Amino acid sequence: MEQNVARVISKNVDRYNLEDIKTNEMFFAILKGNVKSNKRNILVGDTVAYEKISDVYVITKILERKNSLIRPAVANIDNLIITLSIKDPVIDYNLLDKELILCFASKIEPIICINKIDLKDETNKAEIEYIKSVYGKICNNILFTSAKDDIQTDKLCKLLKGKISAFSGNSGVGKSSLISKLSSNDNLEIGDIAKKTKKGRHTTKSVTLYKIAKDTYIVDTPGFSSYEIYNIEACDLKKYYPEFHNNDCDFDDCNHINEGSNVCAIKRDIDKNIIDRARYTRYVSFYNKLKAEEMYKYK
Numbered sequence: 001m002e003q004n005v006a007r008v009i010s011k012n013v014d015r016y017n018l019e020d021i022k023t024n025e026m027f028f029a030i031l032k033g034n035v036k037s038n039k040r041n042i043l044v045g046d047t048v049a050y051e052k053i054s055d056v057y058v059i060t061k062i063l064e065r066k067n068s069l070i071r072p073a074v075a076n077i078d079n080l081i082i083t084l085s086i087k088d089p090v091i092d093y094n095l096l097d098k099e100l101i102l103c104f105a106s107k108i109e110p111i112i113c114i115n116k117i118d119l120k121d122e123t124n125k126a127e128i129e130y131i132k133s134v135y136g137k138i139c140n141n142i143l144f145t146s147a148k149d150d151i152q153t154d155k156l157c158k159l160l161k162g163k164i165s166a167f168s169g170n171s172g173v174g175k176s177s178l179i180s181k182l183s184s185n186d187n188l189e190i191g192d193i194a195k196k197t198k199k200g201r202h203t204t205k206s207v208t209l210y211k212i213a214k215d216t217y218i219v220d221t222p223g224f225s226s227y228e229i230y231n232i233e234a235c236d237l238k239k240y241y242p243e244f245h246n247n248d249c250d251f252d253d254c255n256h257i258n259e260g261s262n263v264c265a266i267k268r269d270i271d272k273n274i275i276d277r278a279r280y281t282r283y284v285s286f287y288n289k290l291k292a293e294e295m296y297k298y299k
């Protein structure tokens with residue numbers, strides 16, 4: 001018998017709101033006993049197998065995940081739209097780099113979205129070039145959007161098609177404004193997310209997938225802003241810097257911190273301007289913070 005497969009759209013204690021992958025039918029389901037005793041928690045975003053047992057929908061199995069996050073608790077995210085604004089507020093490179101680490105560690109496609117591009121003037125020119133040259137090598141998609149003047153919002157919309165996407169970024173960069181652009185005219189639900197995200201920032205903990213088109217969802221959660229790196233060991237951090245990959249340091253397992261440029265190929269690349277020095281400096285600070293946390297934990 002062919003198995004019924006559904007996506008978990010939201011959950012409320014032990015009731016799950018599911019959407020059948022094929023028919024798009026929505027219904028509530030409960031967990032089968034033996035799935036419950038299984039240590040793995042069902043997350044919003046999970047795909048699950050289910051059965052209908054005398055009028056009750058029952059989840060029988062969690063299917064394989066592409067990824068899962070703890071904060072926010074969600075599975076199978078495809079895209080993270082790392083939202084920044086060219087001004088008001090200025091670009092937070094610390095947050096940008098941390099969220100890129102999250103993406104590369106969790107197999108999430110990063111989409112860097114520099115919003116409020118309508119406000120750009122001569123003074124922003126150099127920074128725009130800087131972002132293109134440094135981050136263009138790391139990230140396949142960099143958009144310069146304006147939610148106000150509808151610049152590149154259609155491009156953003158296309159990238160989200162058929163995927164589960166989440167927005168991250170500091171307060172005021174324009175996440176809600178962009179999200180409201182993604183809904184075609186009469187989609188009221190999206191207008192609600194915009195409002196909800198604002199008011200729910202300190203109150204809502206539960207995660208919900210909002211459908212904006214067929215098989216296309218936005219995760220409604222405040223959990224991606226002011227993000228801190230977790231679940232990554234200091235010695236693994238370098239793996240999530242694509243520009244560090246084509247190197248051969250003379251010192252095996254080099255973390256590119258303490259070795260000099262005579263040994264460390266990354267240090268040489270920085271001196272030659274092949275690797276951005278500011279991004280490297282932030283790498284060192286993240287590394288040191290993780291190292292300090294590990295020392296504290298294992299003491």
Ligand SMILES: Nc1nc2c(ncn2[C@@H]2O[C@H](COP(=O)(O)OP(=O)(O)OP(=O)(O)O)[C@@H](O)[C@H]2O)c(=O)[nH]1
Nearest residue numbers: 115116146147148170171172173174175176177198
């Ligand atoms: N000029 C300009 N202003 C924008 C643009 N996008 C958003 N804004 C304005 O920036 C302010 C913040 O936008 P929001 O969409 O609320 O930002 P947010 O990221 O959702 O902020 P939080 O909900 O606090 O996290 C609002 O006054 C918007 O009107 C844009 O593309 N250009």
Ligand SMILES: [Mg+2]
Nearest residue numbers: 175176197198
């Ligand atoms: Mg908002």
Ligand SMILES: [Zn+2]
Nearest residue numbers: 249254256264
């Ligand atoms: Zn090195």
